[in-house]
Amino acid sequence: MRLALVHDYLNQYGGAERVLEVLHDLYPQSPIYTSIYDPSSMPDSYRTWDIRTSFMQRIPFALRLGLRFQQSLLLLYPAAFESFDFSDYDVVLSVSSAWAKGVKTRPGTLNICYCLAPMRFAWNYQSYADREQLPGPIRKALPAAMAYLRRWDYANSQKVNRLIGISSTVVKRIGDCYQRSADLIFPPVETEAISLGSGPGDGYLVLSRLVPYKRIDLAVAACSRLGLPLTVIGDGRERAPLEAIAGPTVRFLGRVSDAEAREALGRCRAFLFPGEEDFGITPVEAMAAGRPVVAYASGGALDTVREGETGQLFHPQTVDALAAQLAVFDPGQFDSSKLRAHAERFSREHFQEAIAAYVDTAWQAHQGQVTV
Numbered sequence: 001m002r003l004a005l006v007h008d009y010l011n012q013y014g015g016a017e018r019v020l021e022v023l024h025d026l027y028p029q030s031p032i033y034t035s036i037y038d039p040s041s042m043p044d045s046y047r048t049w050d051i052r053t054s055f056m057q058r059i060p061f062a063l064r065l066g067l068r069f070q071q072s073l074l075l076l077y078p079a080a081f082e083s084f085d086f087s088d089y090d091v092v093l094s095v096s097s098a099w100a101k102g103v104k105t106r107p108g109t110l111n112i113c114y115c116l117a118p119m120r121f122a123w124n125y126q127s128y129a130d131r132e133q134l135p136g137p138i139r140k141a142l143p144a145a146m147a148y149l150r151r152w153d154y155a156n157s158q159k160v161n162r163l164i165g166i167s168s169t170v171v172k173r174i175g176d177c178y179q180r181s182a183d184l185i186f187p188p189v190e191t192e193a194i195s196l197g198s199g200p201g202d203g204y205l206v207l208s209r210l211v212p213y214k215r216i217d218l219a220v221a222a223c224s225r226l227g228l229p230l231t232v233i234g235d236g237r238e239r240a241p242l243e244a245i246a247g248p249t250v251r252f253l254g255r256v257s258d259a260e261a262r263e264a265l266g267r268c269r270a271f272l273f274p275g276e277e278d279f280g281i282t283p284v285e286a287m288a289a290g291r292p293v294v295a296y297a298s299g300g301a302l303d304t305v306r307e308g309e310t311g312q313l314f315h316p317q318t319v320d321a322l323a324a325q326l327a328v329f330d331p332g333q334f335d336s337s338k339l340r341a342h343a344e345r346f347s348r349e350h351f352q353e354a355i356a357a358y359v360d361t362a363w364q365a366h367q368g369q370v371t372v
Contacts, residue, residue, distance in 0.1 A: 001090045001091055001363055002089045003030045003090065003092075004030055004031055004092050004093070005024065005027065005031070005094070006032070006033045006034070006081070006092060006094035006096070006100040007020050007032060007033070007095050007100055008035065008077075009034055009035045009036050009077075010032075010034050010051065011037070011063075013041065013042055015281055016095060016116055018188070018190075019095050019116075019187050019188065020095050022188045023095065023355065026352045027093075030050075030093075032049055032051045032052065033052050033086075034052075034053060034054070035077055035081065052084075054080035054081070055079075055080060074149070075145060075149075078102055081100060081102040082104055086105050087109075090109060090110065091363055092109055092111050092112070093114065094111075094112070094114065096114070096116065097115070097118075097119065097120065097278075098119045098120075098121075104159075105159075110161055110363050110366040111160050111161045111162075112160070112163075112362060115165055115182065116166055116170070118157075118173050118177040119150070119153045122146045122153055123150060123173075154178060157174075157178035161362070163178070163180055163181075163183070165182040165183070165184055165185075166187045167184070168184065170182075170278050170300075171183075185351065186279065186303065186345075186350075187279055187346075188346070188348040189281050189284040189343065189346040189348070190285070191285070191340075191343050193258075194266075194288040195266065195289070196266065197262075197265060197267050197290055197291060199268055199289075199291050200267075200270070200332075201267040201268055201269055203228070203269055204219070204223060204230045204294075204326070205231050205264055205268035205269075205270075205286075206219050206232045206271075206272050207261055207282050207285075209234055209235070210235055210237070210238040211237060214274075215274045215276075215296070215317065216275070217238075217242060218274040219232075219274050220232070221319045222319050223326070224245065224246055224249065226326060227247070228249060228326060229249050229269075230249060230250045230251075231250075231251055232250065232252045233256055233260075233264060234254070234255065262285075262289065265285060265288075265289040265291060266289040266290065269329075269331050270286075270291060270293060270311070270329060271291055271292070271293045271311075272293075273294070273301060273305075274295070274296050274322060276296060276298045277301070278299060279299075280299065283295060283311070284343050284346045287340065287343035288340055288343035290336030290339050291336070292311040292331060292339060293310060293311035294312050294313075294314065294326065295311060295312075296313070296314060296322075297313035297314060298315075298317070306342070309334075309338065312325055
């Protein structure tokens with residue numbers, strides 16, 4: 001079975017790229033097709049991979065001008081993925097929250113999309129524009145582009161043979177946006193690299209990029225109001241506004257090493273997860289370290305946080321609701337070994353087994369349906 005991997009872009013490192021790494025380990029001989037690849041922004045190990053880029057890679061100064069410039073080229077991405085030739089492959093497996101599902105394949109090729117989410121900025125443009133605080137002229141110009149991208153995204157979602165969602169929430173969004181059913185396979189979490197910690201300590205923990213939609217402001221405000229110790233690990237453009245509202249019990253550590261982050265996970269009173277994510281890897285990492293999670297009751301947290309067993313959920317998404325939950329939170333009711341066992345359901349090994357079985361079964365079924 002000749003298989004190709006496809007990824008939206010390789011110019012920033014995050015959860016989507018971690019999924020790609022696990023897939024590359026599963027299919028090490030498979031090339032990776034992507035729109036644009038910036039080696040300086042990615043781990044050094046990527047330099048040994050067979051990465052094949054589109055014409056966007058050759059745009060003068062595209063890499064030098066950075067991520068913001070590359071994002072401004074959004075109307076070029078559809079053509080970039082439509083330009084690839086996959087006639088030599090039996091299976092094309094894309095990891096996508098935007099463009100990669102738009103590749104063109106022949107009828108005999110099985111086209112599978114591991115969908116991180118339907119194209120967020122196109123399908124939920126208003127909240128995206130509010131969150132990013134876009135200037136007025138851009139706000140006026142983008143709606144027409146978003147309408148085009150929604151049509152393009154919908155049309156290409158119909159050409160994919162199989163869709164897989166990363167959470168129950170994403171499966172539902174796929175149904176709402178694409179009018180398609182999707183299967184569910186949770187993304188991989190590196191539980192094997194995390195040991196049970198020494199907690200519970202006195203303080204709560206946030207480990208996140210500090211950007212608006214993560215809603216770290218809720219955790220900072222709630223802990224400041226109650227005088228509870230909170231450690232915030234991570235950095236981003238929201239750091240200064242968050243520091244401005246923080247009380248004396250909140251400390252900001254910025255970026256730390258993976259080892260330091262895992263140690264902090266293992267000794268916190270509980271991990272706070274106040275934003276809405278499509279899945280949310282860090283809460284599962286906290287559980288792998290034996291610590292419970294206090295999360296906003298929405299999105300991927302509904303798949304990973306079991307009320308009273310692995311953590312507590314709060315609703316609505318307000319400081320008052322989170323503060324009320326923290327005021328009565330008791331870490332003593334949670335068993336660290338049970339938290340660890342729950343987290344291992346989302347391990348790299350389970351993910352690879354699920355994906356490999358899914359691809360093999362789908363390919364066998366596809367061969368029976370297609371006459372070459």
